[in-house]
Amino acid sequence: MTSTPLKIAIAGLGTVGGGTVELLTEQADLLAGRAGRRLEIVAASALERPAGLALDGVQFFTDARVLAREAEYDVLVELIGGASGVALDVVRAALERGKSVVTANKAMIAHHGVELARLAEQTGANIGFEASVGGGIPIIKSLREGLAGNRVTKVMGILNGTCNFILSTMQDTGRDFADVLAEAQALGYAEADPTFDIDGIDTAHKLAILASLAFAMPVSIDAVTCEGIRHVSALDIRYAQELGYRIKLLGVATISDINGEMAVECRVYPAMVPLSFPLAHVGGPFNAIVTEGDFVGRTVLEGRGAGARPTASAVVADLMDLATGRVGPTFGVPVDRLEPRPTAPRGTGRSAWYIRLMVRDEPGVFADIAAALRDEKVSMEQIIQRGRAPNQTVPVVMTVHETDEAAMLRAVARINGLSSVAEPPRLIRIESL
């Protein structure tokens, strides 16, 4: 066994930091046996020294920046969070010293990944960010190494446990979004300010990272369009179930040839998926990622997407790679070889759709709706209208076959203009593989 331990400094001792300390302590011998050297926590920082963590003999800092600049370590584990601020400062400081970094910080990687990867290349450091996407699921390693022989054409996933919990619970109980969100907050599954989760921003960060690895392009959050789950109603959930679908918040990244150029589309949206869909059964706190590669075909990786212990598992996987020298460029290739990709113009994609209208039950309304669809060559698959309530507002639900998004949006705009349509139509993509 090499006598030199891997010296670890941990910045941030919250949930994930605590889990990481626990793992490194509990499994110290196991890890040493596997790595051929010990993984040793030498320094840590937090605003206050937390009780109950095994940090004897560990140099303690209340200022993470001082830790990053002054402590003696081989690798800094950044578990503070936030796209910039202290987290970014300490990561920059470590990399500038030529020290490697392991982080769970998806926001920082999504916003500053290219800059950090370049800095790491300049100073000979490495960056591990397995914990930034999919909790304990080894998705970063799989994309970067396990599927390295493939041209990946699509990567898609359920990437946010909070949204998945809320949607699963809405489905199981028939309750409303606001109600279930309040419960999730009470249970600690959702933050007091849930914006990042439920508006899809967290999913967008993770999708940007996956797309960068999958398509070897510079990570960029700007390329991701984002629609959250606030407006998913109990009514739509009920119809989805009746139609044989579940509603899941998906991040979907695809690359395809558009007018001779490989263009990328990165989108976050709630989608209806059929029960046979590989992600349909991913419930509660689980995440799952589907990848399509030209040789491997479809792979699906599923596991716990968050929490102290699963995330610590991913952090330590990166530490083990560093300890054993299994390292390489941050995004699979050197930054200068990442190829910027144009964003596919909106409306170029094709999809099947669910449309829910609230219409006043008047004579002729169906004819107007049907004409709007026909004129855009949108082909209807199913239609549900229950009972009748003359001159009152009733839901009318349709599904349409795969169609150009632009045509669909034009048809819906026209439908929205009909005097008998009482609310803007609710449009949900139906995902298939």
Place this chain on the structure above:
Amino acid sequence: MTSTPLKIAIAGLGTVGGGTVELLTEQADLLAGRAGRRLEIVAASALERPAGLALDGVQFFTDARVLAREAEYDVLVELIGGASGVALDVVRAALERGKSVVTANKAMIAHHGVELARLAEQTGANIGFEASVGGGIPIIKSLREGLAGNRVTKVMGILNGTCNFILSTMQDTGRDFADVLAEAQALGYAEADPTFDIDGIDTAHKLAILASLAFAMPVSIDAVTCEGIRHVSALDIRYAQELGYRIKLLGVATISDINGEMAVECRVYPAMVPLSFPLAHVGGPFNAIVTEGDFVGRTVLEGRGAGARPTASAVVADLMDLATGRVGPTFGVPVDRLEPRPTAPRGTGRSAWYIRLMVRDEPGVFADIAAALRDEKVSMEQIIQRGRAPNQTVPVVMTVHETDEAAMLRAVARINGLSSVAEPPRLIRIESL
């Protein structure tokens, strides 16, 4: 870019060999960009030079042993197959020369993995065998690296596409085993001699490999008990469906404390799984592996388990690791640190069960069966008997709650001895997580 290419010799140009040549040729630039050096096929062997493969400028051998001993390469890709014979000879020859090996050969790794890993350590070579389990699914890398922070307690999977195709087809069509097997053979999904697949031997090889990685023990096929799918009847498939289960051939490896020792149980058997089970929806040619780790919890990896292109994807992943120096001990730790584990004695496990009896419909028969179960403290969950046919043989199906295997086997032996029981009872484990 490093100017030195990785020089590859391919022994065996059948289905997977052909797929590997295709991948290395089609994606040559992509791979070079990712690895920082070219992956170059310099030599190949097959009994006859195959038409239609891009092997211009490649030194060709008809004797793989000569290729292994004499060609100038960095890594030998063994795609001949078979536990020993030529495959083993060429792998030994390469390792003895200090050349690394990449192989898809589960039988060879299961039977000779320890010897080969030791040889590789002695000569400074490496062995990649990602393609030996789960086709294109990066399960070896995930177990060895992605979950390296975990104590794995269970690894379980659908590991044989032929059996999965047969069982899925039996379920979808209601047809009999022999009939579906014949179709699978006609379609090329099953070999002319299907023994390795349908008797579970192929699954056993793969399970032995997974267990070795998961529990850091010397790979050994002797530890695996093996039951195939020959006796799975259309009748049992039908009852399974009625009860809300599917029948899948599983390989299951667990480690647990038995009398103060960590004992391992490795078994291959057809099991009933509830529809909510993570493997229930894995159909046709797909494989999937569930892993339970103490920090990560449950992960599931799914993908195509065989075929030229998915297997080539795994072969090339190993080649990319070699090309970039991401290497380590064959089974995650040096051979001398692999710990032999005792095999859990038969009957120590607990499980729920499905039991199908063929009984002569006589007065008192239920009382005798119920008494046998009661005396062994086996608690019945459901019972199905349709109609009545006095003095004829009818199926009686029961499911029982989780119970000690030994007690279950004793109860079944007693039931088998009843004069009204016309055939040996059919016992199928009901798997849960």
